[in-house]
Amino acid sequence: MQALVARYGGPITALMIFTSLVWVLGLLLLPQLTMIDYSFRPALPLAEIGGPKDVYTLENYTFLFGNAGFLTIFAKTIWSSILVTIAAFAICYPLAYYLARGTSIGRARLLIVALIIPYWINEILRTFAWMLILARGGLINMALMELGVIDQPIVFLGQTPTIVLGMVYAYVLFMVFPIYNVLDTLDKAQVEAARDLGAPWWCIHWRIALPHAKPGIAVGCISTFMLAAGSYAVPTILGGPQSRWFTEVIYSQFFEGMNWNRGAAFAFLLLLVCVTFIVIMMRLFRVSLGEVAK
Amino acid sequence: MSIGESVHLENVTMRFGDFTAVDDVSLEIEAGEFFSFLGPSGCGKTTILRMISGFNEPSAGRVLIGGRDMRGSGPNRRPTALIFQNLALFPLMPVWENVAFGLEMRGMARSARRRRAEELLDLVALGNAGDKRVADLSGGQRQRVAIARALAVEPKVMLLDEPLSALDLKLRQHMRAELRAIQKRTGVTFIYITHDQGEALTMSDRIAVMSRGRLEQVARPDAVYNEPATPFAASFVGEANIFQGRVVGLSAEEVEIETDLGRMRARNGGDLRQGDRAMLFVRPERSSIALGGDGGRIEAELVEMEFEGSFINLRLRAPNRQPIMVQMANDGGLGEMARMASVPVSFAARAAIALPEGELAHQ
Numbered sequence: 336m337q338a339l340v341a342r343y344g345g346p347i348t349a350l351m352i353f354t355s356l357v358w359v360l361g362l363l364l365l366p367q368l369t370m371i372d373y374s375f376r377p378a379l380p381l382a383e384i385g386g387p388k389d390v391y392t393l394e395n396y397t398f399l400f401g402n403a404g405f406l407t408i409f410a411k412t413i414w415s416s417i418l419v420t421i422a423a424f425a426i427c428y429p430l431a432y433y434l435a436r437g438t439s440i441g442r443a444r445l446l447i448v449a450l451i452i453p454y455w456i457n458e459i460l461r462t463f464a465w466m467l468i469l470a471r472g473g474l475i476n477m478a479l480m481e482l483g484v485i486d487q488p489i490v491f492l493g494q495t496p497t498i499v500l501g502m503v504y505a506y507v508l509f510m511v512f513p514i515y516n517v518l519d520t521l522d523k524a525q526v527e528a529a530r531d532l533g534a535p536w537w538c539i540h541w542r543i544a545l546p547h548a549k550p551g552i553a554v555g556c557i558s559t560f561m562l563a564a565g566s567y568a569v570p571t572i573l574g575g576p577q578s579r580w581f582t583e584v585i586y587s588q589f590f591e592g593m594n595w596n597r598g599a600a601f602a603f604l605l606l607l608v609c610v611t612f613i614v615i616m617m618r619l620f621r622v623s624l625g626e627v628a629k
Numbered sequence: 630m631s632i633g634e635s636v637h638l639e640n641v642t643m644r645f646g647d648f649t650a651v652d653d654v655s656l657e658i659e660a661g662e663f664f665s666f667l668g669p670s671g672c673g674k675t676t677i678l679r680m681i682s683g684f685n686e687p688s689a690g691r692v693l694i695g696g697r698d699m700r701g702s703g704p705n706r707r708p709t710a711l712i713f714q715n716l717a718l719f720p721l722m723p724v725w726e727n728v729a730f731g732l733e734m735r736g737m738a739r740s741a742r743r744r745r746a747e748e749l750l751d752l753v754a755l756g757n758a759g760d761k762r763v764a765d766l767s768g769g770q771r772q773r774v775a776i777a778r779a780l781a782v783e784p785k786v787m788l789l790d791e792p793l794s795a796l797d798l799k800l801r802q803h804m805r806a807e808l809r810a811i812q813k814r815t816g817v818t819f820i821y822i823t824h825d826q827g828e829a830l831t832m833s834d835r836i837a838v839m840s841r842g843r844l845e846q847v848a849r850p851d852a853v854y855n856e857p858a859t860p861f862a863a864s865f866v867g868e869a870n871i872f873q874g875r876v877v878g879l880s881a882e883e884v885e886i887e888t889d890l891g892r893m894r895a896r897n898g899g900d901l902r903q904g905d906r907a908m909l910f911v912r913p914e915r916s917s918i919a920l921g922g923d924g925g926r927i928e929a930e931l932v933e934m935e936f937e938g939s940f941i942n943l944r945l946r947a948p949n950r951q952p953i954m955v956q957m958a959n960d961g962g963l964g965e966m967a968r969m970a971s972v973p974v975s976f977a978a979r980a981a982i983a984l985p986e987g988e989l990a991h992q
Contacts, residue, residue, distance in 0.1 A: 522717060524713045524714075524715055525717050525719060527704070527711075527713070527717065528711070528717035528718075530684075530703070531704045531705065531710060531711045532705070532730050532734055532782055533735060534705060534730075534734045535734075538734060542719075542730070543719060546721045
């Protein structure tokens, strides 16, 4: 604090603290607290809000656990997001290792740019591209029909695996870069020393590269899981009634059912699961919050 | 423990694009020998080490270890262990797992390798450090962990890539003795890379002096110092006063050379013939402040005296302004000399060696 004042002077320090506080309190904390408050109240007509029926209750939460349909969607969303995370890791670790260790710097830069360019396009448009590829009359079905492999188009859209695929594609970058960044700092001599001592290639990964990459893997998994669990565009575009995502349920509670209280309760539950996931990942990879924040 | 194996290099060449890092090197390193490659950075010595360890395959020629051709065998399949310049210890493993890593790769059970690791740590005087983290060790201790880790796989040939360069002077001198002792005790062939002539001279059975990818000289340390084969070897190893000239006289063993500073005589170190351009080398400690000396005699001007205790370094200047160094034993007669306007420097022909003109080391 004193250092800040000494460096920037009183007024600027005050401004910095003021704007940070407005942001954290006004834009983050207060709306969240309001939502939590909503989630513990019953949905009432406008006239009865603040009246005798407006009491704290758990019924918005118990509703979810009493509703098999919603509960299934909730569980499936979590499970599918875990699948997305695992698939993204399986693709990204070899890729990140190749970028960091397996190729020249010039080549790696080129590949990184090639990885980033698709992300200049909006997530919705990128997901639409997958729709064109996977639709009934889309690229894959047309090609397979032409080749005579199938005579009826395969229905891809509306299936959960398709959504998982779309999400892996949409969020793969959030897994590649954290892992690439840590692998880039792995000393080449470490890998050579392990080889010299007789380690086969998979053992070098298991004992040297993966442990070194742990913080990056944790960050990548957390980001990917959070994005997947909270994704709205991908399941809306690629999904159907059979593959509803929990975010869609929350949306419909808010804007179709006009039940903000239940929507808030659902949203809060999703947040709780995500936070639990972060804690589990940090335990699992034995990384601290500081390392993740890096 | 294991006994070393020989290493043969047969016309080994290594090219990286247009650059020839190692140029047609042939060499036989005997089993159980402590052999050093000595040269300035970029001379190709590390490349040779990487070819022996298997990280690089030579562009041409063969590497044989224990008489077996090593082409196609990766570093994990050669009977070698490499100690890296930065040691490359695994920071996320405790010390004992570092030491036991090679045994783990060979499928030894955990309890057995733990026991073996403790034995090896005892050998390098780190008996109680097994559970420590690498980051908590001092530079010298890490050095020993690296040695123990390499010894654990019972290599026939130990390759050391300037492993002492990160240590301070005192520790470095201590570790020299220790490395030498470990080599004697285990009988493993040690191949040591260094640009530090002190390390090479004190530890090695034999030294290969390298420059620009070629071998300048392969010989025992005293022979490299006393009988340098090339101007590069003579100027890279130790200090030398160098006089250039032309051969004007030949006898059975000696040559006479006409230099800027008059005629000088020296041993013929390289088949010099009448009229050849030659370089004459004489070590500072074999030059003396005296009138005698059948090799050469220069009236020099005293520039500086460095008192080192048991000996004194004199920095002088010849009439042609060439710097000359003389090292003399401290006989107590120092004050006398400081008052002399000019000092006679001379040396015996036996003490000097004449070689065909060639490239000198930049120091």
